[in-house]
Amino acid sequence: MSGEKIDIVIENGIIAEITDAGKGIGQPLANVTGAYVSSGWIDMHVHAFPEFDPYGDEIDEIGVKQGVTTIVDAGSCGADRIADLIADSKRAKTRVYAFLNISRIGLLTIDELSRLEWLDKERVKQSITAYEDFIVGLKARISRSVVGGNGLEPLRIARELSGDTGLPLMVHIGSGPPDIREVIPLLQRKDIITHYLNGKKNNLFDEKGYPLQVLTDAIARGVHLDVGHGTASFSFKVAEAAKRQGVGLNTISTDIYRGNRLNGPVYSMANVLTKFLSLGYTLEETIDAVTLHAADWLGKPELGRIQVGDGANLTLFTLDDERVELVDSEGERRVANRLIKAKGVVTGGEYIACEVRP
Ligand code: ZN
Ligand code: ZN
Numbered sequence: 001m002s003g004e005k006i007d008i009v010i011e012n013g014i015i016a017e018i019t020d021a022g023k024g025i026g027q028p029l030a031n032v033t034g035a036y037v038s039s040g041w042i043d044m045h046v047h048a049f050p051e052f053d054p055y056g057d058e059i060d061e062i063g064v065k066q067g068v069t070t071i072v073d074a075g076s077c078g079a080d081r082i083a084d085l086i087a088d089s090k091r092a093k094t095r096v097y098a099f100l101n102i103s104r105i106g107l108l109t110i111d112e113l114s115r116l117e118w119l120d121k122e123r124v125k126q127s128i129t130a131y132e133d134f135i136v137g138l139k140a141r142i143s144r145s146v147v148g149g150n151g152l153e154p155l156r157i158a159r160e161l162s163g164d165t166g167l168p169l170m171v172h173i174g175s176g177p178p179d180i181r182e183v184i185p186l187l188q189r190k191d192i193i194t195h196y197l198n199g200k201k202n203n204l205f206d207e208k209g210y211p212l213q214v215l216t217d218a219i220a221r222g223v224h225l226d227v228g229h230g231t232a233s234f235s236f237k238v239a240e241a242a243k244r245q246g247v248g249l250n251t252i253s254t255d256i257y258r259g260n261r262l263n264g265p266v267y268s269m270a271n272v273l274t275k276f277l278s279l280g281y282t283l284e285e286t287i288d289a290v291t292l293h294a295a296d297w298l299g300k301p302e303l304g305r306i307q308v309g310d311g312a313n314l315t316l317f318t319l320d321d322e323r324v325e326l327v328d329s330e331g332e333r334r335v336a337n338r339l340i341k342a343k344g345v346v347t348g349g350e351y352i353a354c355e356v357r358p
Pocket of ligand 2: 074255
């Protein structure tokens with residue numbers, strides 16, 4: 001993201017040339033002149049397994065049709081169904097990676113860590129060996145309704161599995177118990193806290209808006225912060241406190257699935273990005289959080305850059321001066337005057353127009 005005016009010449013799906021605007025030779029790919037272009041957006045937290053309800057959706061609905069060329073499924077599936085998610089992903093136009101749920105049942109039910117017999121370590125290790133190109137980490141949802149009476153035990157098992165497999169953890173945080181001050185110290189460098197801007201009682205900031213010591217310490221250890229907006233996990237008040245205190249911004253993700261896509265408060269990646277602009281982040285900081293930073297975390301720098309010789313992986317979007325009312329997960333509203341709209345993507349050698357409300 002630099003704001004220069006350029007033409008990008010694509011031949012057979014590969015970026016052949018990047019020139020000053022108007023200098024590129026060839027047929028315009030789509031009628032989107034005047035749009036911004038970035039490397040393809042990456043959503044680090046989605047639910048892409050349509051069979052599961054409520055936390056499921058169709059891959060391309062939350063991927064390319066949203067301007068997102070790469071999604072990372074955040075533990076919808078455990079060992080029982082991960083092969084089916086991979087099979088689905090091969091039929092989609094969106095690139096897919098996944099965090100493997102440490103519970104073999106994944107999100108078949110939404111209390112997947114409430115029975116320890118569902119945490120089958122051998123099955124986890126077999127899945128990782130079988131699908132090492134697809135699985136980028138382990139997912140553990142550590143909040144009251146998920147772990148039931150098991151407290152921190154599922155997280156301790158996740159930590160052990162992480163040590164055995166060399167894969168980082170993505171940990172969902174929410175209502176306690178367990179207390180957030182006991183959860184965060186178990187996270188290490190490269191692990192991800194998703195929902196770090198949630199406004200629930202057990203959140204990461206005190207009443208005055210200062211980050212808890214456990215959060216400050218985690219950031220110093222290299223723990224990664226991910227938004228994971230979701231139905232219930234993004235608070236403007238907390239996000240404003242984080243901005244004031246200089247906490248984040250690492251990656252912006254949606255935690256999108258059918259329900260919060262169609263009925264809000266997520267709607268789309270572009271809508272979530274618009275919220276970060278309204279918080280006062282620059283366009284560059286906002287877009288970097290779904291391109292560069294995500295690609296770096298994934299260890300796939302080519303996904304976060306636009307470079308001659310690379311496969312074309314691009315998102316085209318506009319920034320419109322429009323008044324729009326935004327709503328967070330707590331029902332709080334903010335008015336913004338600039339709106340990001342996804343227009344289309346280039347991936348797999350083709351241009352695909354976006355089909356979502358902004
Ligand atoms: Zn979650
Ligand atoms: Zn989620």
